[in-house]
Amino acid sequence: MKVVCPKTEEELDELLSRPTEPLVEDVRSFGPRMLVLGAGGKMGPTLCWMARRAADLAGRPDLEVVAVSRFTNPTVRDWFETRGIRTVAMDLLDPHQRATLPGASEVVVMLGYKFAADSTPESEFWGRNAYLPAALVEQCRAARVVCFSTGNVYPMVAAETGGCTEETPPGPVGAYASAARGRELLVEFLSRQHNIPSLLLRLNYAVDLRYGVPVDVAVMLNNGEPVPLDVPYVNFVWQRYANEVALRAFRLCSSPAAVLNVTGPEIIAVSELAERLATRLGVPCRFTGSPGQTAFLSNASRCHDLFGLPDLDAWALVELVAAWIKQGGRTLGRPTKFWVRSGRF
Numbered sequence: 001m002k003v004v005c006p007k008t009e010e011e012l013d014e015l016l017s018r019p020t021e022p023l024v025e026d027v028r029s030f031g032p033r034m035l036v037l038g039a040g041g042k043m044g045p046t047l048c049w050m051a052r053r054a055a056d057l058a059g060r061p062d063l064e065v066v067a068v069s070r071f072t073n074p075t076v077r078d079w080f081e082t083r084g085i086r087t088v089a090m091d092l093l094d095p096h097q098r099a100t101l102p103g104a105s106e107v108v109v110m111l112g113y114k115f116a117a118d119s120t121p122e123s124e125f126w127g128r129n130a131y132l133p134a135a136l137v138e139q140c141r142a143a144r145v146v147c148f149s150t151g152n153v154y155p156m157v158a159a160e161t162g163g164c165t166e167e168t169p170p171g172p173v174g175a176y177a178s179a180a181r182g183r184e185l186l187v188e189f190l191s192r193q194h195n196i197p198s199l200l201l202r203l204n205y206a207v208d209l210r211y212g213v214p215v216d217v218a219v220m221l222n223n224g225e226p227v228p229l230d231v232p233y234v235n236f237v238w239q240r241y242a243n244e245v246a247l248r249a250f251r252l253c254s255s256p257a258a259v260l261n262v263t264g265p266e267i268i269a270v271s272e273l274a275e276r277l278a279t280r281l282g283v284p285c286r287f288t289g290s291p292g293q294t295a296f297l298s299n300a301s302r303c304h305d306l307f308g309l310p311d312l313d314a315w316a317l318v319e320l321v322a323a324w325i326k327q328g329g330r331t332l333g334r335p336t337k338f339w340v341r342s343g344r345f
Contacts, residue, residue: 198255
């Protein structure tokens with residue numbers, strides 16, 4: 001698919017939230033309200049807008065899309081409201097506030113806490129990444145629940161394996177991955193205990209031109225910094241596709257909880273990625289670190305069989321990132337730290 005690089009963030013958001021006909025068809029079967037918990041993060045805004053647009057195209061103006069976040073920035077809250085998305089400002093860690101959540105037929109749990117491992121107690125990772133998502137799943141037991149997880153719950157593997165499938169035994173490394181695996185186990189327990197139709201979405205590196213693995217590499221190159229090769233291969237996927245899969249995955253929810261890997265079909269060598277971006281950006285390419293033999297890699301063949309391949313492949317996405325960076329497009333300054341092997345991000 002050929003996509004012209006957006007010139008503005010408004011154009012980028014429109015592209016990231018553009019629904020497909022299959023999604024519009026799926027949304028026709030949704031109930032009266034969808035909650036997106038933790039909607040103020042990187043993916044939440046365009047996922048909510050995609051749901052709102054799909055509902056309108058499906059002839060479902062009655063379907064209320066509700067974004068729940070702390071919304072400490074009023075500009076972010078206005079972004080949702082002006083697009084027809086109801087917002088609820090709430091600290092979900094507060095049980096008294098949490099008790100006032102409206103009921104829903106579909107719920108997306110997007111909460112996660114990955115960084116600052118060196119300065120954060122491990123209990124913080126477990127509280128935010130395991131306890132809180134599980135408490136929300138239990139509270140929303142009358143709904144179908146899609147709960148975001150991460151490919152970091154898998155062990156690191158060689159590129160020749162093709163990546164970890166949903167049948168690969170988890171092998172989390174570090175506090176973040178361990179707590180994310182804890183979330184999965186608690187959700188699975190609650191799904192069985194209360195017959196909650198649920199799905200765990202193991203996502204590897206969504207890319208939204210303002211952040212993501214290729215953006216990290218492009219920013220390093222533009223700053224004259226060497227690109228680390230400690231983790232020699234990566235998976236990543238266009239965020240528009242990840243948004244769509246998350247919304248269409250409600251039809252896969254089951255008890256016990258189902259599991260679905262979401263990433264692109266390609267396994268990309270970091271060295272090749274850096275060289276391609278350096279050529280497009282017209283800058284030198286240098287490397288650092290000792291290339292490892294393994295990486296965090298997922299195999300999302302099941303996802304691709306169910307929902308089709310991403311509308312942008314990895315190299316088309318790299319071209320978009322290069323064009324966005326070259327034209328001075330804003331980045332979020334929130335690196336993925338894809339090169340970290342220790343699990344301490």
